[in-house]
Amino acid sequence: MSSSAARALRILAAVGDSGRPMGVTEIARAIGTAPGTAFRGLDALQRAGLLVRHASAPRYGLGPAALGLRQTLLALFPIRDVCLPYLRQLASASGEATSLHVRIGWYSARIATAPGTAEVTSAASLGAAQSLSADAAGRAILAFLERNQAARHLAWASARGIAIPVALERDLAAIRARGYAQGRGEGGVAFPICLRDQAFASVAVEGSGPLEAAPLREWGEIAHAIQAVVSANPAFARQPFQHLDPDEIVLPS
Amino acid sequence: MNTTRGISPKYRNQAAGRVLTVLAAFFGHDRPRGVSELARELGFNKNMVHRALATLMSENFVTRDSSGELYQLGYRVLAFTVGEANAFDIVALARPYLEQLHALTAESVYLSIIVGRNRVTVDDIQAQGPRVLRSRRGDPVPLHCTKMSRVLLAHLSDCDVDDYLAAASPLKRTLAFPDPPSESRTGVWRDIRGIRAAPYVLWRNPHLSSAAYAILPVLDSEKRPHAIITIGGPRERFDLDRIETLLPRIAAILAPLESQARLFPAAPFLVEA
Numbered sequence: 001m002s003s004s005a006a007r008a009l010r011i012l013a014a015v016g017d018s019g020r021p022m023g024v025t026e027i028a029r030a031i032g033t034a035p036g037t038a039f040r041g042l043d044a045l046q047r048a049g050l051l052v053r054h055a056s057a058p059r060y061g062l063g064p065a066a067l068g069l070r071q072t073l074l075a076l077f078p079i080r081d082v083c084l085p086y087l088r089q090l091a092s093a094s095g096e097a098t099s100l101h102v103r104i105g106w107y108s109a110r111i112a113t114a115p116g117t118a119e120v121t122s123a124a125s126l127g128a129a130q131s132l133s134a135d136a137a138g139r140a141i142l143a144f145l146e147r148n149q150a151a152r153h154l155a156w157a158s159a160r161g162i163a164i165p166v167a168l169e170r171d172l173a174a175i176r177a178r179g180y181a182q183g184r185g186e187g188g189v190a191f192p193i194c195l196r197d198q199a200f201a202s203v204a205v206e207g208s209g210p211l212e213a214a215p216l217r218e219w220g221e222i223a224h225a226i227q228a229v230v231s232a233n234p235a236f237a238r239q240p241f242q243h244l245d246p247d248e249i250v251l252p253s
Numbered sequence: 254m255n256t257t258r259g260i261s262p263k264y265r266n267q268a269a270g271r272v273l274t275v276l277a278a279f280f281g282h283d284r285p286r287g288v289s290e291l292a293r294e295l296g297f298n299k300n301m302v303h304r305a306l307a308t309l310m311s312e313n314f315v316t317r318d319s320s321g322e323l324y325q326l327g328y329r330v331l332a333f334t335v336g337e338a339n340a341f342d343i344v345a346l347a348r349p350y351l352e353q354l355h356a357l358t359a360e361s362v363y364l365s366i367i368v369g370r371n372r373v374t375v376d377d378i379q380a381q382g383p384r385v386l387r388s389r390r391g392d393p394v395p396l397h398c399t400k401m402s403r404v405l406l407a408h409l410s411d412c413d414v415d416d417y418l419a420a421a422s423p424l425k426r427t428l429a430f431p432d433p434p435s436e437s438r439t440g441v442w443r444d445i446r447g448i449r450a451a452p453y454v455l456w457r458n459p460h461l462s463s464a465a466y467a468i469l470p471v472l473d474s475e476k477r478p479h480a481i482i483t484i485g486g487p488r489e490r491f492d493l494d495r496i497e498t499l500l501p502r503i504a505a506i507l508a509p510l511e512s513q514a515r516l517f518p519a520a521p522f523l524v525e526a
Binding site: 009010012013017041044045048049066070081082085086088091104111129218222225233242252 | 266268269270271272273274276277279280281282283305308309311312313314316318319325326328329330331332333342343344345366367368369373374375376390391393520521523
């Protein structure tokens, strides 16, 4: 493998993961190389349109080619286009930002959002990934996988030193019983989207205040409508990475 | 966008340049790609492409597809976080225009979209005063019921309209007030043909005497509907004559929104919902 190519990809990953423009020194530190060496990788990435150098400050952010690749990848999830109108309806009904999360390995990744309409609402970044047990969106998926999958997830998380929430098994049982997951400290509520009783995605109303029965029923009906669409069109559940071994998938979280 | 042309053949770091060129070649491809196809397109030999793919796979920017023979973008690309939400969100995009329309007319303004088989109002600015138009945000209304819904329905293809009417039959009336076109397929189709003949719809219910509306579709480049914007108010101050007078200014306000909306495809219509 070319070390210059691998270094350029690690630079791209560092800038892409940060979600903000980075300077040369900061990038060099992030990938463990000298600034001069990092600069050569930055040059190659700029030439390919994957990074851009901001005119106002010597910092680098994702370029049009990188953003285009991400859009290309998002388009590989047909559930995304299906869900967007429902996310908007849910955002309108709740006032909160809403989002669609898909399972990728042992993570849930946010692949679509609709902004909230309330005066105070959550900011939800696309692409953000969390371990399936970390938040309501992931636990809504984890609870509706085959029982042995939860055990595999726990083994995977333990092997990587990822913290497991206290009383996870009891929480998953409660989610299965009521049909949705509630956030703990992070707030929010999430509804699973299943194909043949196996969850592959979830729809979340991001962090919000105390939950009441009435809006939950209304939100649940919207999630149920998405579920009906998927049940009638199983192709919408197609995912580009479901053939990969989940234990091998590693995402920054 | 040509994402590959920036790589100079004379670039001193040719191996890195080749790998990044192969990565960029996945842009816009929703189907997995093969080594031969990439080599032909990029002018590299197959061995070069194979080595570049191996490097990209080692960092998870590319993975093998489910057949094991072709390559697709890898999950590492998904982890690129960007501060902004979706590049196109009709609610966020339309909000400033709703505010301008409300400032112009002082009447209630609504943004409605298709959700499943219904029209749903997802944003609004309510007028203030003793007599104003009220509509509850979030309530689903079947696409054949009300003029507002039928404006959305009218901008779907004939095939989509037929599929909707078949799925929604027998056509239910969910409204307390009279809406004769919603009562039969013939009535819905007749109304749709009238709506399609005009770029916007000015309407007041002939069976009531309360309110008048301007209903303006927001369409993509293929004339499919993203949404409708409705301005409505009590007829004593917002009748069709006044709306006609305001129309040039309304059109001027909405022109930039219409241009932006044409750049993005509207959501698919899914009659099964």
